Amino acid sequence: MIEFEHVSLPQRVLFATGGARGNLAGQIETLGARRVMVIAGEGERDLARTVADGLPVVRWHHEVVMHVPVEVAERAREIAAADGVDALVCIGGGSTTGLAKAVALTSGLPIVAVPTTYAGSEATNVWGMTEGARKTTGVDDKVLPRAIVYDASLMLTLPVELSVASGLNALAHCVDSMWAPRADPIDRALAAEGIRALRIGLPLVVKEPTGAEGREHALYGAYLSARAFASAGSGLHHKICHVLGGMFNLPHAQTHAVVLPYVLAFNAPYADDARRLIAAAFDVSAEPGSASDPDGAVTGLNNLRAQLNAPRSLRDLGMPEDGIAAAAEAVLAAVPPRNPRPVTRENITELLHAAWSGTEGTDAR
Structure with missing residues (x-):
C-alpha cells in the first residue's frame, strides 16, 4: 500500500x-x-x-x-x-x-x-x-x-576539479533524498533521475570541459537533486558535512564529495529499495557487487569517482585528525530521524576515521 x-x-x-x-x-x-x-x-x-x-x-x-x-x-x-x-x-x-x-x-x-x-x-x-x-x-x-x-x-569556466566536487555534492543530495526524514516515492524518483543525469554528465565534463552536453546533463541533474532534497530534508550525509564544514572551515563541495561514499556504504545495506534505485541509476544493477552491497550502489558510485579522480580524504582538505572525536559527538547530536542504520559513537567515529584517511573498501556491515 x-x-x-x-x-x-x-x-x-x-x-x-x-x-x-x-x-x-x-x-x-x-x-x-x-x-x-x-x-x-x-x-x-x-x-x-x-x-x-x-x-x-x-x-x-x-x-x-x-x-x-x-x-x-x-x-x-x-x-x-x-x-x-x-x-x-x-x-x-x-x-x-x-x-x-x-x-x-x-x-x-x-x-x-x-x-x-x-x-x-x-x-x-x-x-x-x-x-x-x-x-x-x-x-x-x-x-x-x-x-x-x-x-x-x-x-564552462568552472574548473574541472571544482566541477567534479560540485557535481558530487549534487549527487549527495540525491543519495540523502533516498532516506532523509521526509523522503517519499516522488523524491526517490527525482533523485534517481538526478543520479542518472550526473552519471552521464560529469564524465563528459572531465573529458570535454568546454562542451555543452556534459554541462547541461550535470546542471539538469543538479536541479533534480536539489528538488528531491528540498522535499526529503537533510539526511545523515548532510548532517555530517555541516558539522565538518562549520567546525573546521572545510570547503563545502569537496567535503561532500569525500564523505559521500562512506555514508552510502554505511546506510546502503540497511535500505534495500534505495540501494537498488541507486544502483540502477548508475547502470550497474546487474553487477553482483560485494557481499555487503549486492545491488551495486556503492560499486556504481566508486566507479564514477574513479572516472572523475574525485577528492579522496578529509585529511587532504585540512581536517585535523584530533578533531574526529569532537566531530563524532556533534554528529551524534544531529542524527536525523529515520536513518536506515542506527548511529552510534563507535560506528560514526569509524566512518569519520575512514573518510579522514581516505580508506577504500570500508566495511559497511
Whole structure:
C-alpha cells in the first residue's frame, strides 16, 4: 500500500544554454523590481556585470564568504536596507546563494538565482549560516528563490576539479533524498533521475570541459537533486558535512564529495529499495557487487569517482585528525530521524576515521 504526502515548492525554472541575460531580465521585469542588489563573489564580478547588464541595479555586492558567517550576512542585510533594495539577484555558487538567502530571511526580499556551480541551493528553502565554529541551518519559504535562471554556458569556466566536487555534492543530495526524514516515492524518483543525469554528465565534463552536453546533463541533474532534497530534508550525509564544514572551515563541495561514499556504504545495506534505485541509476544493477552491497550502489558510485579522480580524504582538505572525536559527538547530536542504520559513537567515529584517511573498501556491515 502506497501512502505519502509530498510538497512541491513554488518556483519558476528557466533552463536555456546562452539564455541567462534575457531570462534574468524577464524575471526582474515580472517582479516589477526597480532597485536590485546583485550578489556575486569576486570571482564572478565580471560575469555578473555581463549577465545583469541593463537591470536597475543600485548595489553590486561582492563580499561572499564560504559557509555564510553571521557577520557577513549582517553587513549585507544592512546594505540592502540602506539602499532600499526591492529584489536580490545572486550569481554564483552555493555561498553566493546562501548569502542572498540570509538577506531574504530577515527582509522577505525576492531572489532570482543564477547558478554557476552545481550546488543546488537555489532550488531549496534551506538556509545556513556559521557563527564561530558552529553552522546552523533552517527551513523558511522566504529564502526560496522565486525563479532560477539556468544557463550551462555559465559553467564552462568552472574548473574541472571544482566541477567534479560540485557535481558530487549534487549527487549527495540525491543519495540523502533516498532516506532523509521526509523522503517519499516522488523524491526517490527525482533523485534517481538526478543520479542518472550526473552519471552521464560529469564524465563528459572531465573529458570535454568546454562542451555543452556534459554541462547541461550535470546542471539538469543538479536541479533534480536539489528538488528531491528540498522535499526529503537533510539526511545523515548532510548532517555530517555541516558539522565538518562549520567546525573546521572545510570547503563545502569537496567535503561532500569525500564523505559521500562512506555514508552510502554505511546506510546502503540497511535500505534495500534505495540501494537498488541507486544502483540502477548508475547502470550497474546487474553487477553482483560485494557481499555487503549486492545491488551495486556503492560499486556504481566508486566507479564514477574513479572516472572523475574525485577528492579522496578529509585529511587532504585540512581536517585535523584530533578533531574526529569532537566531530563524532556533534554528529551524534544531529542524527536525523529515520536513518536506515542506527548511529552510534563507535560506528560514526569509524566512518569519520575512514573518510579522514581516505580508506577504500570500508566495511559497511
